[in-house]
Amino acid sequence: MAGLEDLRKNWLRPFFFYGNNRISLIGGALTSASALVLIGFWVVDIFGHGGSANPYLGIIFDLVLPGVFIFGLVLIPLGMLLRQRQLKTAGQVPSIYPEIDLRDPVFRHGIDFVIVATFINFVIVGTATYRGVAYMDTPNFCGRTCHVMAPEASAYPVSNHAGVACTECHIAPGIPGFVHAKVNGTKQLMMVMSHNYPTPIMADDKLPAAKFTCLNCHNPARYIGDKLLVKTSYGDDEKNSMTRSLILLHVGGRDNFSRLSGIHGAHMGHIEYIATDSTHQTIPWVGKTNDDGSVTEFVSTDAKGPITGKKRVMDCIDCHNRAAHSFDTPEEVLNRDMSQGSPSASLPFIHKQGLLLLKADYKSQEDAASKIGSGLESFYRSQYPAIWNGQRAQIDQAAKTLSVIYSRNVFPFMKVTWGSHPDNIGHNNYPGCFRCHDGGHNAKGGxxxxxxxSTCHNLIATDEPNPKQMADLGLQ
Ligand code: HEC
Ligand code: HEC
Ligand code: HEC
Ligand code: HEC
Ligand code: HEC
Known part of the structure; x- marks a missing residue:
């Protein structure tokens, strides 16, 4: 009891006595208002469905609001100190501090002030926060403010995952994933605001494992079996000669009798590897756990010295790394678009000219659009005046298509260019499967x-002008 009385007399009473000044009272109001807003949003975050998964909101909830809270906290002792000093110079420090008495009008006035100021601050801080949150959730924020995401944001709407929120693949579920995303989001936003970010932005090792993301929607045991790919290519000759390849990919999976086969079946859950770079393009060591529990280690002939580093269990992302935002190679995308009609293969040398224009250096996407247009014009005007006069509409359309191709794949301001973001499916444009299947990863036994x-695919036809199998299959 004596301790409590001591606390009241020597601490609480002087606290309220000196605390009853404008600065401390405003501080108290700021602190309580920001605390109320913070608690309100935590409640919504934890229980509500209206909460937002936007990782960048951390800047409001982890920096701005706590900042206001701490600023308020600092104001309280500051005001008290100032008041104490003022009373001291005036010689007005009381020998006994007044009782805390709710009927005391001076004390009551202070309490009223805090209540009213808290309410006003709550409305202001709350509205500002709400508007900030609403803004950060708009595509406008992601597209413009986070312009550093422009490459991914423009590849994403044309992918098969256009309806899948970025957060579904980028944020692991549960509290740790949530906290990690918040901390990371805040860090990234600070980097953007201080213009201190890497160009290009590359994938890092922090992406959650597929079992937390992809497998929420995809069944890893699904049997796919064989998949036929038809690839159309055009030549660099005047006629843009077309050839076709037919590839039967053995994707496999787990069949009705639980047997694993093919590409999917071969890697499920028991292959580990060590990569020496953050995008996992160089893989000197691979380990495979066999059915009897033993591990076969495959070491690359390129590896020098002992191999150290974090082991990673191979999952969907190690092959499907560009599932939601894939960038093309110029050859690939030009072939694909030409096979769909634009640029028209009836324009002489359009494949060769198109590639030259796509691969040239431009300052910006606008610069590219205008130079691609003038480049095609000067080529056809000087080399093929009859085509320039007769097929103007097709030339304009070709210029438009080439500009769109460029603007979806090359972002000079982010230093994202052809090939910046390797795709791990296949092996022709990037190392891909051949990061391990290059024939140079050997086990001890040889x-x-x-x-x-043929383990991965049957090449039914490769670059043939008119594969007869196309007709057999009823394709044309
Ligand atoms: C279907 C899953 C999925 C979705 C949806 C998704 N991403 Fe990704 N993202 C990935 C994977 C996988 C990687 C790792 C790529 C790699 O290793 O090459 C990645 C990498 C990135 C990177 C690193 C740079 C790069 O391109 O490799 C950025 C930036 C990024 N994503 C932004 C976004 C944004 C913005 C959205 C929403 C518009 C989004 N992602 C939606 C799966 C996804
Ligand atoms: C929220 C659900 C969802 C998540 C999460 C998701 N996907 Fe998908 N994915 C889909 C749907 C739906 C389709 C089919 C789209 C279609 O056919 O139009 C699809 C299609 C695909 C395809 C075939 C089409 C293509 O682009 O080649 C692949 C491969 C694929 N997903 C891989 C992944 C990987 C890898 C991840 C994790 C990084 C992932 N998905 C995460 C829903 C999801
Ligand atoms: C060893 C590499 C590899 C791994 C690991 C892998 N895939 Fe695939 N997957 C492929 C290849 C190759 C294809 C065929 C690509 C194509 O269509 O061009 C494919 C095709 C697919 C398709 C499209 C099937 C269709 O009907 O078109 C889906 C969906 C898919 N994979 C999902 C997954 C999921 C989910 C995982 C993780 C459980 C996974 N893959 C792991 C290589 C892989
Ligand atoms: C480890 C598996 C694997 C091996 C081994 C392999 N390939 Fe492939 N290959 C693939 C995959 C997967 C694709 C499909 C890429 C895609 O979906 O576009 C592919 C695609 C191709 C294509 C079509 C390329 C294109 O995009 O036009 C050719 C040609 C090809 N492979 C040739 C070969 C030859 C020749 C060999 C033997 C020396 C070989 N591959 C070995 C996995 C493999
Ligand atoms: C991280 C290394 C790694 C990558 C990348 C990788 N694989 Fe494999 N793959 C392996 C290992 C290890 C085995 C098992 C080899 C063994 O048992 O001898 C294997 C086995 C296979 C098999 C079965 C081979 C057989 O003899 O039956 C196929 C098919 C296959 N992979 C296709 C692919 C394709 C297609 C890709 C690219 C899309 C790919 N792999 C990417 C490591 C890898």
């Missing part, structure tokens, strides 16, 4: 990770 073409 066995190596297979490089046999």
């Amino acid at each position: 066995k190596s990770i297979t490089n046999d073409c």
Whole structure:
């Protein structure tokens, strides 16, 4: 009891006595108002469905609001100190501090002030926060404010995952994933605001494992079996000669009798690897756990010295790394668009000219659009005046298509250019499967990770002008 009385007399009473000044009272009001807003949003975040998964909101909830809270907290002792000093110079420090008495009008006035100021601050801080949150959730914020995401944001709407929120793949579920995303989001936003971010932005090792993201929607045991790919290519000759390849990919999976087969079946859950770079393009060591529990280690002939680093269990993302925002190679995308009609293959040398224009250096996407247009014009005007006069509409359309291709894949301000973001499916444009299946990853017994073409696919036709199998299959 004596301790309580001591606390009241020597601490609480002087606290309220000196605390009854404008600065401390405003501080108290700021602190309580920001605390109320913070608690309100935590409640919505935890229980509500109206909460937002936007990782960048951390800047409001982890920096701005706590900042206001702490600023308020600092004002309280500051005001008290100032008042104490003022009373001291005036010689007005009381020998006994007045009782805390709700009927005391001076004390009551202070309490009223805090209540009213808290209410006003709550409305102001609350509205500002709400508007900030609403703004940060708009595509406008992601597209413009976070312009550094422009490459991914423009590849995403044309992908098969256009309806899948960025957060579904980028944020692990549960509290740790949530906290990690908040901290990371805040850090990234600070980097953007201080213009201190890497160009290009590359994938890092922090992406959640597929079992937390992809497998929420995809069944890893689904049997896909064989998949036929038809690839159309055009030549660099005047006629843009067309050829076709037919590839039967053995995707496989787990069949009705639980047997694993093919590309999917071969890697499920028991292959680990060590990569020496953050985008996992160089893989000197691969380990495979066999059915009897033993581990076969495959070491690359390129590896020098002992191999150290974090082991990663291979999952969907190690092959499907560009599932939601994939960038093309100029050859690939030009072939695909030409096979769909634009640029028209009836324009002489359009494949060769198109590639030259796509691969040239431009300052910006606008610069590219205008130079691609003038480049095609000067080529056809000087080399093929008859075509320039007769097929103007097709030339304009070709220029438009080439500009769109460029603007979806090259972002000079982010230093994202052709090939910046490798795609791990296949092996022709990037190392891909051949990061391990290059024939140079050997186990002790002499066995190596297979490089046999037919394990992965049957090449039914390669670059043939008119494969007869197309007709057999009823394709044209
Ligand atoms: C279907 C899953 C998925 C979705 C949806 C998704 N991403 Fe990704 N994202 C990935 C994967 C996987 C990687 C790792 C790529 C790699 O390793 O090459 C990645 C990498 C990135 C990177 C690093 C740079 C790069 O391109 O490799 C950025 C930036 C990024 N994503 C932004 C976004 C944004 C913005 C959205 C929403 C518009 C989004 N992502 C939606 C799966 C996804
Ligand atoms: C929120 C659900 C969802 C998540 C999460 C998701 N996907 Fe998908 N994915 C889909 C749907 C739906 C389709 C089919 C789209 C269609 O056919 O139009 C699809 C299609 C695909 C395809 C075939 C089309 C293509 O682009 O080649 C692949 C491969 C794929 N997903 C891989 C992944 C990987 C890898 C991840 C994790 C990084 C992932 N998905 C995460 C829903 C999801
Ligand atoms: C070893 C590499 C590899 C791994 C690991 C892998 N895939 Fe695939 N997957 C492929 C290849 C190759 C294809 C065929 C690509 C194509 O269509 O061009 C494919 C095709 C697919 C498709 C499209 C099937 C269709 O009907 O068109 C889906 C969906 C898919 N994978 C999902 C997954 C999921 C989910 C995982 C993780 C459980 C996964 N993949 C793991 C290589 C892989
Ligand atoms: C991280 C290394 C790694 C990557 C990347 C990788 N694989 Fe594999 N793959 C392996 C290992 C290890 C085995 C098992 C080899 C063995 O048992 O001898 C394997 C086995 C296979 C098999 C079965 C081979 C057989 O003899 O039956 C196929 C098919 C296959 N992979 C296809 C692919 C395809 C397609 C890709 C690219 C989309 C790919 N792999 C990417 C490591 C990898
Ligand atoms: C480890 C598996 C694997 C091995 C081994 C392999 N390939 Fe492939 N290859 C693939 C995959 C996966 C694709 C499909 C890429 C895609 O979906 O576009 C592919 C695509 C191709 C294509 C079509 C390329 C295109 O995009 O036009 C050709 C040609 C090809 N492979 C040739 C070969 C030859 C020749 C060999 C033997 C020396 C070989 N591959 C070995 C996995 C493999």
